[in-house]
Amino acid sequence: MKTPVSCLLFLALGTLMSGCATSNVREVPLDRAAATTQLEPQDVRRTVEKMVESLLVAPGVKEFVANRRPVLDIEPMKNRSTQHIDMISITDSVRMQLLRAGLFRFVDRSSAGTVGTDIARIDQENTLGLVDASKAVKAGQQTALDMYLTGTLSEIKNVSGRTVDQYYKFSMILKDLKTGEIVWADEKEIRKASTRPVFGM
């Protein structure tokens, strides 16, 4: 009688201990549940996807993409929130997804230093004398821009007692460079709340 009870106890303890075993590092899904009220990777991923989907099916875009692939440039999004967020990375994600959709062509003039780099490279090719002059790229042949995309991130934070209520809004607009008209605009709102426990940090 003593042996089965001991065995059962040992088994139970073993199961409990293995259930509580944790490793410090593990790979987690990209889209996990919210852990903080800060802007998290899954928020950025959802925002980029929503904005790209909205732009691709916008009625205003239809006339531009009907018979051709307009040339687009995307300005780095502006961060008007109090958090340090890599807006260049978000801008890159939007551009990457739009490029993959195949409806637009892109130039990269808005990114810092790109224009200067292009000019410097063309100049270097032509002046060093290393390349065949007939094959060297001449300045003034780059594709002209049709439209440009820009956006902002803003934030409202409310603290009431132990509760923090955080609101984020991503806004983006697509402008026709020729007419100055706004072809498409959309926004994505995110609201998160957390309550600090009575005890502990």
Add this chain to the structure above:
Amino acid sequence: MKFLKHLALSAAFAAGLIGLTGCADTAGTVVKTDTLTGATLIHEDNTRLARRVDVTGVNYDTVNGLKRVHISLASTRHARVRVDYRICWFDVNGMEIDGDTKPYRSLILEGRDAVTVTGVANSAAGVSSKLRIREASQSE
């Protein structure tokens, strides 16, 4: 002796419970839509989720050369139901197109409410879609 036996049984029960919660069911509901054949397949792998959320309709159209799917979901509960969903796209050969760019989105269904979720294909090559719904509590 009797006390020890009870203690052992209680410990075994507790361990079993912990073991069960550790192995949470991450399966969900899958809705496959093929815009070429018009076929829709609903596959329910999580009975608890299937009892809470019904798939009530599937529609698709084409906008700016890209396929778009609309799937209507209805809550059967009076309480709020939180789920995550993602819609990924496949080309004519059944190959997934840029799956990483289609994240799980959160969806809050109010009591007895119905909502329509929409997904747009990543490119003109996308012809069939797969909606996957999972319980929000199962995302780490």
